[in-house]
Amino acid sequence: MRFVHGVKADITADIVYMMCPMHLLKLDEMIKGLDAGQVLEILTDYDGALEDIPQWCKRTGNEFIGLDEDEDYYKFYVRKTDKQQKGES
Amino acid sequence: MRRCYFDHVATNPLHPEVLDVMMPYFKEDFGNPLSIYDLGTSAREAIEKARGQVAGLINAKPQAIVFTSSGAEANNFALRGIAFARQNQGKHAIVSKVEHHSILNSARFLEKSGFVVTYLPVDKHGIVDPDTVKKSINKETVLISVTHASSEIGSIEPIREIAQIAKEHRVTLHADGVATTGNIPVDVKKLGVDLYSMAAHQFYGPKGAGALYVKEGTRIAPLIYGGIQEGGRRAGTENVPAIVGMGKAAEIAAQELPGRMEHCRKLRDALIDSVLKVPNVHLTGHPEKRLPHHSSFVVEFIEGEAMLLMLSMKGILSASGSACSSRALKSSPVLLSLGVPSALAQGSIVFSLGTDNSMEDINYFIEEFPQVVKKLRDMSPFSSGWGQGGEGDKCYTGG
Numbered sequence: 001m002r003f004v005h006g007v008k009a010d011i012t013a014d015i016v017y018m019m020c021p022m023h024l025l026k027l028d029e030m031i032k033g034l035d036a037g038q039v040l041e042i043l044t045d046y047d048g049a050l051e052d053i054p055q056w057c058k059r060t061g062n063e064f065i066g067l068d069e070d071e072d073y074y075k076f077y078v079r080k081t082d083k084q085q086k087g088e089s
Numbered sequence: 090m091r092r093c094y095f096d097h098v099a100t101n102p103l104h105p106e107v108l109d110v111m112m113p114y115f116k117e118d119f120g121n122p123l124s125i126y127d128l129g130t131s132a133r134e135a136i137e138k139a140r141g142q143v144a145g146l147i148n149a150k151p152q153a154i155v156f157t158s159s160g161a162e163a164n165n166f167a168l169r170g171i172a173f174a175r176q177n178q179g180k181h182a183i184v185s186k187v188e189h190h191s192i193l194n195s196a197r198f199l200e201k202s203g204f205v206v207t208y209l210p211v212d213k214h215g216i217v218d219p220d221t222v223k224k225s226i227n228k229e230t231v232l233i234s235v236t237h238a239s240s241e242i243g244s245i246e247p248i249r250e251i252a253q254i255a256k257e258h259r260v261t262l263h264a265d266g267v268a269t270t271g272n273i274p275v276d277v278k279k280l281g282v283d284l285y286s287m288a289a290h291q292f293y294g295p296k297g298a299g300a301l302y303v304k305e306g307t308r309i310a311p312l313i314y315g316g317i318q319e320g321g322r323r324a325g326t327e328n329v330p331a332i333v334g335m336g337k338a339a340e341i342a343a344q345e346l347p348g349r350m351e352h353c354r355k356l357r358d359a360l361i362d363s364v365l366k367v368p369n370v371h372l373t374g375h376p377e378k379r380l381p382h383h384s385s386f387v388v389e390f391i392e393g394e395a396m397l398l399m400l401s402m403k404g405i406l407s408a409s410g411s412a413c414s415s416r417a418l419k420s421s422p423v424l425l426s427l428g429v430p431s432a433l434a435q436g437s438i439v440f441s442l443g444t445d446n447s448m449e450d451i452n453y454f455i456e457e458f459p460q461v462v463k464k465l466r467d468m469s470p471f472s473s474g475w476g477q478g479g480e481g482d483k484c485y486t487g488g
Contacts, residue, residue, distance in 0.1 A: 015321070017174055017310040022321035072177060 001050065004066035007077045009041035010034065016045050016073045023049045024056055027078065031062060036082040039065065045073040053078070092404040093450040097382060097443035098240040098268060099408055103334070104293035110337045111295065114330040122327055123316070132329045139336025143300050146292075146339040147266070147285060148276040155301045155319045156332050160267035160288030161191035162312065163301035164234075166323070167263040167284045168195040170309035171232045172204055175261065179229035183260075185209040185217045185246070186426035187239045192265055193422070196234075205229070214375040215242045215427050219250040226258045236265040237275070237285075241410050241423045241439065242374030243383030245273070252281030261307065267291055267299075271342035272380055273350065283307050289331065293444070294338030298331035345444075353382035353442045356451050360384055360440055363455040367462050373424060373437070382443060387429055388436040391465040396438050399461045405454055408439045 011034065013026045023044050030040050042053070050067075053076050057064035061083035068075040094102075114135065120128025122136055137151070144151040157163045172182055184196045186208050196206045207225045209217050217235055226233075233255050238245045248264050255262035263284040269275055270285075271292020277285050284307065289298040303309055303322070315324025342349075361384050364370055369389035388396065393409030400407055410421035424434040440454075 014306070014308060016308055018321035019311075019314055022317055025317060025321075 001054075002064070002066035003068065004077060005068055007039065007041070007065055007068070009077060010038040012041040012043065014043045016043050018044070019046060020048050020052075022046075024052055027053065027056060031060075031078065031080050034080040036080050038080050040078045040080070042076040042078070043070070043073050044076065049074060049076060090404045091450070091453050093406065093454055094445060095405060095407045095440040095442060095450075095454070098291070098439065098441040100290045100296065101293045101443055102445060103295060104338055104341055106341060107294055107334045107337045111330040111334040114333050118329075122329065123318070132327075135329060135333050135336075136327055139332045139339075142336035142340040142343075143287070144302075146275070146343045147270065147287070147302060148278055149285075149302050150305060152320075153302050153305055155303055155322050156327060156335070157299040157301055157323060158297055158328065159299040160265070160286050160291070161189075161299075163286035163288070163299045164189065164191040164263075164265055164267075165195050166301050166309070166312040167286060168192065168199065168232065168234060169312055171261045171263065171284065171307075172199050172202075173310040174308045175231035176204075179231045180204045181207070181227060181229035182232040182234070183207045183209060183222065183225050183230060184234045185211060185236065187211050187215045187217075187242065187244070187423045188234065188236050189240065189265060189267065192234055192236070209235070211426055213427055214378075215239055215244040215373075215423065216375060216378070217246050217251065219247055219254055222251050223254045226254070226260060230258065230260050232261050232263065234263040234265065237269040237280075238273075238380050238383075239374070239423060240268040240383075240441075241421060241437075242385050242427070243268075243379035243441075244375040245269070245378045245380065248280050248282060255283075256281060268380060268383075271339065271346070272382060274346060277302050277304070284309075289335035289338055292338050292342040295331045295334040297328055298335040300335065349444055350381045352444060353446075356442050356446055356448060357382055357384050357440075359448070359451050360442070360454065363451075364440075364458060367459050370462070373427065373429065380441075383439070383441050385437070385439040387424065387433050388438060388462060389433060390436070390469050391462065392435045393437045395465050396436075396461060399465065400457070403457045403461070405457060408441075410434075410437045410439065 013030050015022050015026050023046050054064045062081050063079040065077035118131050120132040122133040140151045140154045144154050200206050211217055235246050252262050261283045264282045266285045267288045270287040283304045285302040287300045290296045311322050313324045371387050373385045397409050420431045420434040
């Protein structure tokens with residue numbers, strides 16, 4: 001797992017306390033609204049995201065920048081690549 | 090026999106237009122909103138339309154509305170959801186003593202789960218003093234819940250002032266708006282609340298539909314886990330017909346509210362004037378700052394239950410305190426918190442009016458009510474007073 005600190009995100013989705021599969025649905029929904037190069041931050045306390053979000057990035061061609069840990073939740077960072085156009089999933 | 094339905098805080102008849110828009114979702118448009126084919130899409134779109142309609146009634150953003158099965162569920166969701174989401178920041182909650190059982194019992198549940206709860210006192214009209222709220226906050230406080238108006242006494246609470254205090258102390262504020270939504274203007278932004286509960290049947294929508302307004306950015310733990318409905322905040326296949334009905338009822342309420350308020354206030358004031366002409370009857374709740382369709386009283390020397398029965402035999406349908414309290418045959422904690430002696434609290438009666446009531450109903454009631462009281466007092470062992478000594482000897486002068 002890649003740990004990062006101080007990543008500047010363009011937009012944040014706070015889904016702490018939301019269970020599977022909200023982390024993937026929110027990721028998909030939010031990334032559609034971004035331009036290539038922009039960074040999405042997802043706040044979640046769902047442990048399954050540790051595996052699912054990097055996998056989702058690999059599958060869709062978006063860049064998994066890494067994750068940071070807060071006191072009781074994770075902060076995932078995903079950069080939209082030009083492989084995925086705005087509005088396309 | 091004439092029937093006068095004076096129990097609109099218990100529930101309301103469905104508005105005919107509401108039933109019309111619900112019907113297709115019981116029949117041909119029966120799809121699951123999560124299904125990807127047309128049937129699912131039409132159900133999903135209907136829910137989103139309803140979300141916008143409900144949001145419009147309280148000046149909220151549609152995405153801030155979470156549909157629930159009732160106002161009680163919304164209240165449970167608010168208290169537990171915020172308390173558990175913020176428990177790492179503190180384990181102290183504040184609720185008033187004039188809350189509905191769905192708040193008071195949720196608060197008791199929180200106490201069993203390790204939280205400390207402060208129960209705010211109220212004045213003789215059932216109004217919370219914002220200064221008392223301020224004094225009750227400590228560094229552990231994460232949540233305040235105060236009803237916007239009590240369905241038992243009708244008093245409207247100073248939510249805006251409490252919201253200002255909550256904001257200054259970074260405490261999440263929930264208001265129970267079940268009795269107010271659709272009955273008085275509600276603007277969640279002006280009120281400054283973080284969460285606000287609603288129930289469709291309180292404004293001529295169907296039973297089985299409620300909603301919780303959750304201000305954007307408010308972190309809340311779900312009450313029901315499962316699927317992705319309501320953005321993962323409330324699992325369970327949606328009650329599509331009821332949600333559609335709630336949306337339509339909200340849209341109609343937003344349009345008709347000024348007329349409804351004027352109609353009810355006029356009837357209600359005539360009712361209060363007539364009831365207070367009967368000796369030893371007192372208004373409960375605030376004389377002015379109260380719901381326009383609401384009147385509540387305590388009648389000395391007789392029991393509310395007896396009055397209810399005798400009035401119902403005359404076609405006048407009313408309530409004695411909250412539905413929960415009256416079924417439990419116990420003194421209402423709300424009335425006791427106003428300082429009403431427990432013997433007198435037994436003589437509680439609530440008349441709440443609606444669009445279906447007329448001045449003819451009120452005139453009929455004015456003829457019948459004094460006779461019912463007289464008949465019951467003639468049979469009462471306390472007809473000449475509460476007797477000597479004891480709590481019941483005190484005469485209530487609060488209302």
